[in-house]
Amino acid sequence: MNYILDSYFGFGDNIYHIPFVHKLSQQGEVFIYTPFPELFQFQNVFCMKPVTNLKLQLKNMQGNGLYSHCHKPNGQRIRFNYGADLKRMTVIQSFEKVVPLDGEFFFEFTPERSTKVEEILERVKASGKKLCVIRLPSIRKEWPNANRNGKMEYFQLCINALKDSYYFVSVGDIGNGEEFDGTEPQGIDEHRDRHNVNHLDIWDVMDLVNRSDFVLSIQCNMIPICQVLEKKAFIIHGGYVPHWPLSDPRLYQIGYVEPEPFCFCVNRIREHVCKKDIPEDKILSRLKEALWN
């Protein structure tokens, strides 16, 4: 049996597709419409260009030599849709309703080495500190969602707690119509989050995270990146989607903190602003746990 997979285009969602595409590829040929063919370099998998207007996706597809041109997709059509399941099961469990894994769980990716990252690591070394990659709360133009951002002041709190032993490099897509959700914190050693010569692309970020000691982030694609690379991280949640649907027990477990009670408002985002308060001592104790585990 062959399969045609036409599913999510988000980078994080594509990372979560890895075990399922790998599983299907053992049963037949898989044709996947994906903006990120780099993630699916398995035997029997043929990547096809999807139609999308998303910026990061278009940039990655442009001139990308990993697409198949000589194959015509055929087979059973498969589509994942975790939207309705999110309140009851993890994203991975929702995908598994469509493609059973039968106890298998292939979840690996090895980033290519980036010269930009080599240069950053030289400066980290010179600082005598460890590397912390940080993704700050921002509002994306394409998919605005302030509700899931943790509060910016909590990022400053964590930076202050770590800055004597960590060198901070910020990543993300700020400055190209995107804005920080709050005042940019002080204490960032390198700003690599702006859309200019210093900006790191998604594969540079993968390599940077892979060679980091710690990651501090909002709820975004940093979660699946840290899970697939098995990197220590601390996620500060706001509202919208809590941590548990994103941390299936089969995945590498990363640290996090979230408001209590949590505003799980995934399907009614426009109606209100989530309450995101977390006691500072709780943030700092959860941060310590994330560092030690």
Ligand SMILES: [Zn+2]
């Ligand atoms: Zn809410």
